[in-house]
Amino acid sequence: MSKAGRTAGLIGAAVGVLAAGAAAGVAVERQVIGRRSGQRKQLEAEPFGSVRGTPHVFTADDGVELYVEVDELKRSRRPEPPKRRFGRKLPLPPEDLTVIFAHGYGLNMDAWHFERRDMAGIGTMVFYDQRSHGRSGRSPRSGVSIDQLGQDLHGILEEFAPTGPVILIGHSMGGMTIMAMAEQYPELFGDRIIGVGLCSTSAGGLDRVPIVFPGKVGMLARALATPTVAALARIPEVVERSRKAGTDISYLLTRKYSFGSEVPPAFTEFVNEMIAATPIEVIAEFYPIFALHDKFDSLEPLQKVECVVIGGDKDHLTPFDHAEEIVRRVPGAELVEVKNCGHLGLIEHHREFTAALLGMIERAEQSLGHT
Numbered sequence: 001m002s003k004a005g006r007t008a009g010l011i012g013a014a015v016g017v018l019a020a021g022a023a024a025g026v027a028v029e030r031q032v033i034g035r036r037s038g039q040r041k042q043l044e045a046e047p048f049g050s051v052r053g054t055p056h057v058f059t060a061d062d063g064v065e066l067y068v069e070v071d072e073l074k075r076s077r078r079p080e081p082p083k084r085r086f087g088r089k090l091p092l093p094p095e096d097l098t099v100i101f102a103h104g105y106g107l108n109m110d111a112w113h114f115e116r117r118d119m120a121g122i123g124t125m126v127f128y129d130q131r132s133h134g135r136s137g138r139s140p141r142s143g144v145s146i147d148q149l150g151q152d153l154h155g156i157l158e159e160f161a162p163t164g165p166v167i168l169i170g171h172s173m174g175g176m177t178i179m180a181m182a183e184q185y186p187e188l189f190g191d192r193i194i195g196v197g198l199c200s201t202s203a204g205g206l207d208r209v210p211i212v213f214p215g216k217v218g219m220l221a222r223a224l225a226t227p228t229v230a231a232l233a234r235i236p237e238v239v240e241r242s243r244k245a246g247t248d249i250s251y252l253l254t255r256k257y258s259f260g261s262e263v264p265p266a267f268t269e270f271v272n273e274m275i276a277a278t279p280i281e282v283i284a285e286f287y288p289i290f291a292l293h294d295k296f297d298s299l300e301p302l303q304k305v306e307c308v309v310i311g312g313d314k315d316h317l318t319p320f321d322h323a324e325e326i327v328r329r330v331p332g333a334e335l336v337e338v339k340n341c342g343h344l345g346l347i348e349h350h351r352e353f354t355a356a357l358l359g360m361i362e363r364a365e366q367s368l369g370h371t
Contacts, residue, residue, distance in 0.1 A: 048270045049110040051117055053127065058159055060131065060152050062143050067135035069109065070160060071116070071125040073097075096164025097123035099361070102153055102174030104200075105286055106278045107271075108134030111171065114350035115357065122361060123167070126160045130173065132282045144285045146293050149173070150180025157192075165368060167195040167361055171346055172318060173286075175201025176293055183298035190304030195364030197357045198309045200343050202322035203329070204294035209319060229284045250276065260314030260342035267347055299329045306364040307333040310356050312341025312349070334360065 053069035060066055099122060103111045109127040116125065129136040131143060131152060139148070157166060166188075170178045175198040182189055189196075210219050254272040255263075307330055311323035320337055327335040336356045338349045346353045 046113075046264075046266060048113050048266070051113060053125070056160075058128070058156060060143075060148075060155055062140070062148070064131050064139050064143060064152075065137040066128050066131060066152060066156070067109075068126065068128040068156065068160065071120065071127075073121065073124045097167070097365070098126060098157075098161035098164060099123050099167040099169065100126045100128075100153070100156060100161065102128070102149075102168070102170040102177045103130060103133070104170075104172030104174050105290070106133070106275045106283060107171075108274055108277070110134075111271075111274065111344075111346065113270075113347070115169075115346060115354050118350070118354045119358065122358070124161075126156065128156055130177070132285070133278060138282075139285075141285060145289055146173075146176050146180045146295070147184070149177040150182075150184050153177050153181045154185055157188075161192075164192075165194045165364075166192050167197070167364060168193060169197035169199070169357060170201065171199040172201050172343065173290075175199060176203075176290075176295065179203060179295035179298050182301040183295060186301040189301035193305055194367060195306040195360050196302055196308075197360055198307070198323075198326060199346055199353060200311055200315055200318050200323075201309075201326075202293070202318040203296045203299060203326050205322065205325075206293060206318070207291035209317070229280075229287050257316055258342050258344040259348045260312055260345075261340040261348065263348050271344055271347065296325075296329060299326060302330045303332060306360050306367065308336060308356050308360040309333055310336040310338065310345065310353055312338050312343065312345045314341060315343045315345070317343040 051071075053071040056068040056070060058066045058068050099119070101109070101112050101115070103109055108129045112127060116127065119125065130149060131137065131139040153168070157168075168178050168181075170176070178196060178198065208219075250272055251268055254275060255268045258268070258271050309323045309326050309330075311318065311320040313320050323335060323337075327333045334356070336352070338345050338352045341349050341352075
């Protein structure tokens, strides 16, 4: 057996032992947490996925149907004077402001649950499931790329925000989607697009981020991940049975790679359900595109708009130094570091994320002369 093969075997064995032991620990933890009451029970009662808008189907330029929901701004119901949320005044938006949200890999539009709830009234809000995710149609392999996601976002903008100022907000792969659109349509930034929020994302270099383990072993694990996921995609029935939401190992992995602090179990279950609902074939098709992602030279248009870059100090998937690198290349952008925060900060520390996004929107509107 080759050295790489022996190392891969050791990694696999180590992961198996760690997962088995941790799964037992998670089972015990669940029993302990299950006995808690008060605030924890209140948090667990959060109705994830219950905030819904007007449904639409948008056909992308290659024929893939994308599921879209629009939360219309009802000016007549807007309280006066504007409310304060998370320490910030909710500004009276321009009548035709549209805010478009793009979610991340393996998730769906419901990942924005808290932001959607707490930013209601900021403008017309548009949410959509990225191709092959959620309720959107399956993409052909030729359409599985960050560049195509950028084209999808441009189509959504043209269809659902044909006039007026636009704010773009993206998490992880959704942030990369915005970068792709900036490369393809730079003239829109500073014109139609007045603000951008980038949450837990990267402009490139993800192929140099170790996974599972730190250092060289983690880099080997990353190198082995793509062929491993591809192999698993060839036996989807077996894989789907083992990755059902609610199993202790899936719960453990979701918690480890999504959060940087203790969160209510319902938060982990919610994320776990979204990931488990994404077919293993989709996971396998999209995974390789992140190693190829390189949009450093596409960030210049973001200098023309109000921009905030938000990241967590315990994000193992898009480390905070990736947020810092984006800001280095977008002078004037606001950098927000959220402590004890993993990759799903938009859920884990949603108050901090929402406050930062509201601040960016307020500044963008002030640039138009709206207060």
